[in-house]
Structures are given as structure tokens and as C-alpha cells.
Amino acid sequence: RKEVEQDPGPFNVPEGATVAFNCTYSNSASQSFFWYRQDCRKEPKLLMSVYSSGNEDGRFTAQLNRASQYISLLIRDSKLSDSATYLCVVNSVNNNNDMRFGAGTRLTVKP
Amino acid sequence: GAVVSQHPSRVICKSGTSVKIECRSLDFQATTMFWYRQFPKQSLMLMATSNEGSKATYEQGVEKDKFLINHASLTLSTLTVTSAHPEDSSFYICSAEDRKAFFGQGTRLTVV
Numbered sequence: 001r002k003e004v005e006q007d008p009g010p011f012n013v014p015e016g017a018t019v020a021f022n023c024t025y026s027n028s029a030s031q032s033f034f035w036y037r038q039d040c041r042k043e044p045k046l047l048m049s050v051y052s053s054g055n056e057d058g059r060f061t062a063q064l065n066r067a068s069q070y071i072s073l074l075i076r077d078s079k080l081s082d083s084a085t086y087l088c089v090v091n092s093v094n095n096n097n098d099m100r101f102g103a104g105t106r107l108t109v110k111p
Numbered sequence: 112g113a114v115v116s117q118h119p120s121r122v123i124c125k126s127g128t129s130v131k132i133e134c135r136s137l138d139f140q141a142t143t144m145f146w147y148r149q150f151p152k153q154s155l156m157l158m159a160t161s162n163e164g165s166k167a168t169y170e171q172g173v174e175k176d177k178f179l180i181n182h183a184s185l186t187l188s189t190l191t192v193t194s195a196h197p198e199d200s201s202f203y204i205c206s207a208e209d210r211k212a213f214f215g216q217g218t219r220l221t222v223v
Contacts, residue, residue, distance in 0.1 A: 034211065043117075043204050043214040044155070087154070089212070098145050099212050103154040 003027060006088050006102035013109055017078045021105045023071040023088030032091040033064055035073045037084045038104065044087055047073075078109045114138055115207050117215025124195055124222055131191045132218045134205030140185035141207035146178075149202040149217075161188040161205075195222040 006023045013019050025033075033050035048055065050062040050071050061074040071088055088102035114137040124130050134144055142163045147155040159180055160168040167180035179191040188207075192199055204217040 036212075041202070041217075041219070043217045045214070046211055049211065098143075098157060098160055099206070099208075100157070101147075101155045 002103075003092065003100045004088055004090050004102040007105050008103070010106035010108060013078055013107070015078055015080060015109055015111055017109070018074065018076045019078060019107060020075075021073045021086055021088070021107075023073075023102050025069050025071070025088075025090045025100075027090070027092065028066075028069060030069075030090045030092070033062075033071050034089040034099075035060075035062060035071075036087040036089055036101075038087055039084050044089075044101075047086070075107075078107075080109050080111065083107055083109045115205065115213045115215045117205050117218060119218055120216055121219045122221070124220070126196055126222055127194055129191055129193045130195055130220060131189055132203055132205070132220075134188045134190070134207070134215050136186045136207045136209075136213075139207075139209045141188075141209070142185060144182060144188040144205055144207045145212075146180065146188075146190050147204045147206065149204065155204060158190075161190075163188075192220065195220070197222045 004025050035047040036044040037047045038044040048057050050064045054063045059076045063072045085104040085106045087104045089099050092100045116135045144161040146158045148158050149155045157170050158173045161180045161182040163182045169175045182188040200222045205215040206212045
């Protein structure tokens with residue numbers, strides 16, 4: 001089983017739609033969770049951290065369910081500029097505390 | 112915010128030659144940096160963890176003699192792809208953490 005698994009996508013949605021991405025992780029001892037955004041042929045950039053109580057940043061809402069080892073990202077009122085690949089990232093809780101990435105979910109927002 | 116600079120951004124080399132990629136943390140010190148590789152339409156895969164002042168830790172299946180990592184200072188890690196072959200063509204990205212992971216701009220390596 002992969003350490004971090006995401007919806008395979010791709011998601012093709014119209015502008016203004018609400019879209020949700022899901023992610024599960026296998027290591028129950030993981031402590032830090034993030035959503036990154038990666039545009040084509042560019043490096044990933046941090047979109048938002050995911051906190052236990054859930055957190056919101058504008059049109060983006062992240063949720064964490066530790067019991068189910070599940071993370072979600074909700075995007076409301078999708079914009080064309082939201083088109084990208086969204087990566088679920090979990091720290092691996094080893095000596096180096098390195099990050100483990102999901103395969104990413106591709107989102108295309110169409111006019 | 113924290114900045115990680117990586118260069119070159121793009122390199123084309125002949126098969127059999129070696130290529131060095133640099134990763135610098137510009138405004139913070141990083142005792143640990145990470146090197147990833149990403150093939151088209153695939154996720155980032157961790158290759159190795161670079162440790163300042165000591166040997167790098169390589170992931171299973173990554174040849175340490177082929178991918179040489181040097182982390183001589185708290186702000187610089189280098190990845191050298193030795194005797195590159197076309198199958199090494201990929202997008203290589205480094206990252207360093209300052210409470211969160213920050214990535215270099217990536218290096219697109221093409222071996223012809």
C-alpha cells in the first residue's frame with residue numbers, strides 16, 4: 001500500500017463549480033499534513049497546511065480526520081487559474097521527517 | 112518566506128557525461144535537504160535525503176554511486192548525475208524545510 005493515496009482524477013469542472021479532493025495516508029503516526037499545488041513543468045508550491053480542527057483560506061477548505069487517516073481539500077467557486085495538479089503531502093515521521101507525496105490529482109477548470 | 116534556489120533550470124547533456132545540480136537555501140539554514148525526481152505525469156519520488164556534514168540517505172532502488180550527493184554547508188546541497196543515460200532524463204527537484212517544505216525551481220534534465 002502506498003503511504004499517501006489520492007483520488008486519481010482528472011477532474012474537469014466548469015467555472016464556479018465546487019470540487020473536492022480526497023487523500024488517505026497509511027502511517028497513523030504522521031503529524032504534519034499539507035496540500036501543495038503544482039503547475040505544469042513547475043515545482044510544487046504550498047497551498048495550505050491542514051490542521052486537526054480544519055482550516056479555511058478563502059475559497060479553499062482543508063479537513064483532517066485522524067481516525068480515518070483522511071485529508072480533504074474543497075475548492076469553492078472554481079476559477080480557471082485553479083487548473084493545476086494538487087498534491088497531498090504527509091510527513092513520514094522517520095528520523096529525517098521527510099515529506100511523502102500523493103500521486104496528485106489533476107484539476108482542469110473550463111469556461 | 113523561505114526561498115530555495117535550484118540551478119540549472121534546464122540542461123541537455125550527452126549520454127555518458129555527468130551533470131551537477133545545485134540547491135541552495137537562501138534565507139535559512141538547512142541541515143537536511145531532499146532530492147526528488149518526477150517523470151512525466153507521475154508524482155514526485157524521493158530519491159535521497161541530504162545531510163549536512165554526513166553521508167546522504169538513499170531510498171531503495173536509487174543508486175548512490177550514480178546519484179552523488181554532497182551537502183558541504185548548511186545552505187548548499189548538490190546532486191551529481193554521473194554517466195547519465197537517456198533513462199535518467201527527468202525533472203529533478205530539491206526541497207528544504209523551514210517548518211514547511213519549500214522547493215527549488217526544479218531542473219529538467221535531458222540526456223541525448
